[in-house]
Amino acid sequence: MEEYITKAKTLIESLPYIQRFAGKTVVIKYGGSAMIDDDLKLSVIKDIVLMKLVGLKPIIVHGGGKEISYWMSKLNKQSQFIDGFRVTDEETMEIAEMILSGKVNKSLVQLMFQQGMKAVGISGKDGATIKVNKKYINGKDIGFVGDIKTVNTELLNVLLESDFIPIVAPIGLDDNGDSYNINADDAAGAIASAMNAEKLVFLTDVEGVLLDPYDQRSLISEISVDKAEELIQDGVIAGGMIPKIKCCINSVKNNVTQVHILDGRVDHSLLLEIFTEKGIGTMMVK
Numbered sequence: 362m363e364e365y366i367t368k369a370k371t372l373i374e375s376l377p378y379i380q381r382f383a384g385k386t387v388v389i390k391y392g393g394s395a396m397i398d399d400d401l402k403l404s405v406i407k408d409i410v411l412m413k414l415v416g417l418k419p420i421i422v423h424g425g426g427k428e429i430s431y432w433m434s435k436l437n438k439q440s441q442f443i444d445g446f447r448v449t450d451e452e453t454m455e456i457a458e459m460i461l462s463g464k465v466n467k468s469l470v471q472l473m474f475q476q477g478m479k480a481v482g483i484s485g486k487d488g489a490t491i492k493v494n495k496k497y498i499n500g501k502d503i504g505f506v507g508d509i510k511t512v513n514t515e516l517l518n519v520l521l522e523s524d525f526i527p528i529v530a531p532i533g534l535d536d537n538g539d540s541y542n543i544n545a546d547d548a549a550g551a552i553a554s555a556m557n558a559e560k561l562v563f564l565t566d567v568e569g570v571l572l573d574p575y576d577q578r579s580l581i582s583e584i585s586v587d588k589a590e591e592l593i594q595d596g597v598i599a600g601g602m603i604p605k606i607k608c609c610i611n612s613v614k615n616n617v618t619q620v621h622i623l624d625g626r627v628d629h630s631l632l633l634e635i636f637t638e639k640g641i642g643t644m645m646v647k
């Protein structure tokens with residue numbers, strides 16, 4: 362009996378959150394281990410199904426960096442990253458597009474279908490949703506890597522209005538119509554801002570932002586824009602966490618109300634974050 366009461370309490374605890382978020386857009390950046398482990402993958406999909414069924418409007422923006430690196434190594438190509446961005450020559454661009462817009466994107470659409478949901482997989486190319494300029498890092502050419510210039514929300518809105526769950530691969534177009542590889546964190550951040558999302562959640566492979574990357578207990582639960590910029594300067598925030606944090610900063614500055622970095626290795630971390638009082642991971646505040 363006790364067990365049932367606890368379950369009922371948990372359900373009731375979610376009520377104010379369901380009321381608060383009903384009809385609101387939530388952007389989920391889906392990447393890291395939660396994309397590779399099949400059980401975790403299904404658990405994330407189920408969390409998003411629940412969000413949709415109780416009236417939220419989820420948009421998934423996915424990564425797939427590990428999967429691209431895996432296929433590159435099969436083709437005897439080395440992966441090279443600068444500040445968390447993949448150096449993308451023409452061949453790498455082809456591989457990235459096949460993996461992101463094809464394999465990863467459609468496997469997520471398929472999983473949604475198996476859960477009885479209507480999902481549409483697009484890349485930033487579809488409907489010219491994501492337009493880019495070529496990105497340079499400290500003046501250095503890193504190939505076909507896009508800096509997002511504009512997000513056209515038309516197609517995303519059409520999909521949401523027709524009750525589809527949009528699933529977006531981080532590939533964009535420049536003015537000439539050439540393809541560009543975009544860091545998925547950048548794509549999620551730009552889409553959240555353009556859609557005036559209520560919430561932006563990054564699912565990743567760490568507990569959140571850590572003061573000491575080797576010590577889980579050093580998790581920072583709440584971080585301000587100023588503090589985050591300081592930690593990047595000091596080198597505490599490094600590698601793949603840099604684009605993530607920069608996106609968080611831009612998003613809170615662009616009025617995305619809540620921005621979180623969560624541990625995608627924890628079963629149902631998304632559900633816990635959205636529907637319970639437990640604040641897990643790192644929240645970015647202005």
Ligand SMILES: Nc1ncnc2c1ncn2[C@@H]1O[C@H](COP(=O)(O)OP(=O)(O)O)[C@@H](O)[C@H]1O
Nearest residue numbers: 392393565566567569570571597598599601602
């Ligand atoms: N201060 C920090 N706190 C947490 N992670 C950090 C920090 N600095 C660097 N990192 C690294 O950033 C990684 C997350 O970025 P990334 O691997 O690109 O994630 P994803 O694949 O989910 O986009 C962590 O696994 C960690 O190795």
Ligand SMILES: CC(=O)N[C@@H](CCC(=O)OP(=O)(O)O)C(=O)O
Nearest residue numbers: 392424425426446447543544545
């Ligand atoms: C330019 C750039 O770095 N693009 C990324 C796109 C995928 C991605 O961002 O995947 P995760 O979020 O899983 O790391 C890449 O090629 O790896």
